[in-house]
Amino acid sequence: MNIGSWALWGFVATVVLTIVLASSQGLGLTRMNIPFMIGTMFRSGNRPAARIGFFVHLVDGWLFALVYVAAFHAWGGATWWRGAAIGLVHALFVLTVLMPSLPAMHPRMAMPEQGPSDLRMLEPPGFFALHYGYPTPVSVIVAHVLYGIILGAFVT
Amino acid sequence: MVAVALPAPRMRLGRHAVIGDGRSCALVDGAGTVDWLCWPRFDSDATFAALLDRERGGCFSIRPRHARRIAPRYVKDTNVVVTAFGDDAGAVELTDLMPVDEDGAHVERLAPEHELLRVLTCTRGEMTIDVRYDPRPGFAVRRPRIRRDRLRGVFVTAGAAVWSLRVSVPVDWHEDARGGVACTLHMRAGDQIAFDLVYAHDVPLVLRPLDDHGAALVSATCNYWRGWAKRARYEGPHRDLVVRSALVLKLLCYAPSGAIVAAPTTSLPEKRHGDHNWDYRFCWLRDAAFTARALFGLGYCDEGGAFCHWLLHATRRTKPRLKVLYDVFGKSPGRERILSHLSGWNGARPVRVANGAIDQLQLDVHGEVIDAVAQQWYQHLDPDPSETDLLRELGDYVAKNWQEPDEGIWEPRTGREHHVHSRLLEWVALDRVLGLADLGVLSLSVKRRARFEQVKSAIDRQIRIRGWNSRIGAYTSTLDGDELDATALLLSWYEFEDASSERMRSTARAIDRVLGLGKGLIRRNLALPDDGGFVACAFWFVEHLARGGGTLEEATERFDAIVEHAGELGLFSELVDPHGDALGNFPQGFSHLALVNAAMSIEHRMKEES
Numbered sequence: 001m002n003i004g005s006w007a008l009w010g011f012v013a014t015v016v017l018t019i020v021l022a023s024s025q026g027l028g029l030t031r032m033n034i035p036f037m038i039g040t041m042f043r044s045g046n047r048p049a050a051r052i053g054f055f056v057h058l059v060d061g062w063l064f065a066l067v068y069v070a071a072f073h074a075w076g077g078a079t080w081w082r083g084a085a086i087g088l089v090h091a092l093f094v095l096t097v098l099m100p101s102l103p104a105m106h107p108r109m110a111m112p113e114q115g116p117s118d119l120r121m122l123e124p125p126g127f128f129a130l131h132y133g134y135p136t137p138v139s140v141i142v143a144h145v146l147y148g149i150i151l152g153a154f155v156t
Numbered sequence: 157m158v159a160v161a162l163p164a165p166r167m168r169l170g171r172h173a174v175i176g177d178g179r180s181c182a183l184v185d186g187a188g189t190v191d192w193l194c195w196p197r198f199d200s201d202a203t204f205a206a207l208l209d210r211e212r213g214g215c216f217s218i219r220p221r222h223a224r225r226i227a228p229r230y231v232k233d234t235n236v237v238v239t240a241f242g243d244d245a246g247a248v249e250l251t252d253l254m255p256v257d258e259d260g261a262h263v264e265r266l267a268p269e270h271e272l273l274r275v276l277t278c279t280r281g282e283m284t285i286d287v288r289y290d291p292r293p294g295f296a297v298r299r300p301r302i303r304r305d306r307l308r309g310v311f312v313t314a315g316a317a318v319w320s321l322r323v324s325v326p327v328d329w330h331e332d333a334r335g336g337v338a339c340t341l342h343m344r345a346g347d348q349i350a351f352d353l354v355y356a357h358d359v360p361l362v363l364r365p366l367d368d369h370g371a372a373l374v375s376a377t378c379n380y381w382r383g384w385a386k387r388a389r390y391e392g393p394h395r396d397l398v399v400r401s402a403l404v405l406k407l408l409c410y411a412p413s414g415a416i417v418a419a420p421t422t423s424l425p426e427k428r429h430g431d432h433n434w435d436y437r438f439c440w441l442r443d444a445a446f447t448a449r450a451l452f453g454l455g456y457c458d459e460g461g462a463f464c465h466w467l468l469h470a471t472r473r474t475k476p477r478l479k480v481l482y483d484v485f486g487k488s489p490g491r492e493r494i495l496s497h498l499s500g501w502n503g504a505r506p507v508r509v510a511n512g513a514i515d516q517l518q519l520d521v522h523g524e525v526i527d528a529v530a531q532q533w534y535q536h537l538d539p540d541p542s543e544t545d546l547l548r549e550l551g552d553y554v555a556k557n558w559q560e561p562d563e564g565i566w567e568p569r570t571g572r573e574h575h576v577h578s579r580l581l582e583w584v585a586l587d588r589v590l591g592l593a594d595l596g597v598l599s600l601s602v603k604r605r606a607r608f609e610q611v612k613s614a615i616d617r618q619i620r621i622r623g624w625n626s627r628i629g630a631y632t633s634t635l636d637g638d639e640l641d642a643t644a645l646l647l648s649w650y651e652f653e654d655a656s657s658e659r660m661r662s663t664a665r666a667i668d669r670v671l672g673l674g675k676g677l678i679r680r681n682l683a684l685p686d687d688g689g690f691v692a693c694a695f696w697f698v699e700h701l702a703r704g705g706g707t708l709e710e711a712t713e714r715f716d717a718i719v720e721h722a723g724e725l726g727l728f729s730e731l732v733d734p735h736g737d738a739l740g741n742f743p744q745g746f747s748h749l750a751l752v753n754a755a756m757s758i759e760h761r762m763k764e765e766s
Contacts, residue, residue, distance in 0.1 A: 025316070025358040025359075026358070028315040028316050028317060028357065028358075029315065029316055030316045031316045031317075031318070031356055031357065031358055031359055031360055031361075032360075033358060033359045033360065036359050036360070037360065040266065044264065044265055044266050045264050045265060045266070046266060046267060046362075049266075108266065110307055110363055112305075112306065112307050113306070115306065115307055115363075115365070116307070116363040116364060116365045117365050118365055121266050121362050121363050121364060121365070122266065122360050122361075122362060122363075123307070123308065123356075123360040123361035123362070123363060124307070124360075125360070131360075132316060132360060133313070133315060133316030135316070136316070
């Protein structure tokens, strides 16, 4: 594995994913704000949570590129369409498994069956993250497929 | 027998209270109904617009079924309003607020993006309460689908944005025939119910637990406002009204940028019959100098500094020609359009959003901006080099274009004229730039200084010769004209002419005689089709008196007469008609700025005389 290539394109792919998701928020398509959701795992205040979450999200996306690189190795090499395929699986995993189970893992997310408490005040995403807006699955899939395409096309 | 549909009773603006959180405002009608709310910011589409269409606009109403006595009031020195309802069977109090945390609290706690909290407390006996929740996001263009779930309560969505209403007790909502959902609650003495409406458009909702948080939030919000109000540096008469005005101005301040909007509403008519309905949810540069004086004068230097910073940022985008108004981030609002599906306040159509005055040429705005910035720099002499460059450029623009006709401060849509008020503010622009140069705050080349001094003298001569009409013994509205305009009172406000001069006294007498409506009220001029007196002009007259145009007693007496026209909660609209009804957008920042400045002038005169 070319460390420099992973470091560069992992970072670029993360930036592009972040831009797509943030643009979706700005355009009013979704309220899924991943930096805010990650940050509130560590801090309770809105602003510090957003700051911490942004950096954790960037590092997270960077490190996650290693999983893609490993998958490319196992699959016989990196191509853009293999990246897109892995990105699609990644997005579907996030939407169907990770999001619905997030209230059980996130210390500040309200449990749908119990309602909010002093500690748990954040609205849960629900299945396919549809609580955050109906177009949310589309923007998540587009963002992750683009992430995969960049890694598949450029990582050596 | 034929059934006759009685017309709906006319709504009165003066009973309304305004609440807000530094980014948006809501109006509560004095009888338990929130009939105006725009989220996420002042100029966003309305969620509740019953103010502009009682049938279709949408509202959030909490009212006891048979209460006969209804009395709204603000909790002293706060923007928290309490409406007391009562009859022989019992009494309840409804507390309305948009929670604001004490400074720094957002670092510690999660908080909703936007929140409207309504806490209902039964203080005596028993009462039956009717609740109706009818949100109409997007100015009620279409009726939204209202859904319910355990976590978000009653909620509606528009795109990704979500409005969630939760109640602290189990509620049996049912569809209301007029739209929205409704429920009935029974309360006994000691019961308390919290209604928490929260909104999010780009992050997940933050949902507070409602058990005992209502009272805590009311307390924290009251503490925040009291702490802020306590800082007001004013010891003159009517301190309560001055503090109320400061609180209104703080509500109109968009905290993320420092901009101050003219009013939180649109299309409340300036005339009973006609189409003088405008959108005031933007920032007018004409208010700049008054704003700076009021904020710095009351000791709110952070707010004054933030406003001047916004002013320089916004004007830099369009320099050297300035627009009449900007949005809260210094951008141009979209094109003016009419919402034909809304019937308007008491049937006064049309309802407009955005404001076509943006395309007008108003040459006074350069002077107002420069005067505001100069006031800041007199306090803190540390301007940025780019800011001094900007002021020089604005000065150059004035020196080049000062002889042009313009639409003028009152924005008539009838064409351009040579307004004396615009000339005055062009004179102010150059006077203040030269003054700052004399102080060494900004540098001027010899050539530029000579040019500025030459133009300033030329404007001075023009106002004194062509702006003065010896036949009527007054400064006039336009050059070589014979119409009066209340803006002539500002000649002394901007220190062009001494208030005690014979010309200013004569002008004031003429204005009072021709434009006065009695009880302290003054029209802007006779050309504008106003149905009442313009509140700011009335306070300008007080300032003229307090600054030497009259005695202290005259100024105080007139001030007392004008404040009688305030609404029940001390709020002013743009105009007051002869019957005492408020007209125009509400509450109006321009009116409250004028009140504060007039009060400070009286206070100053009192100190001088004592």
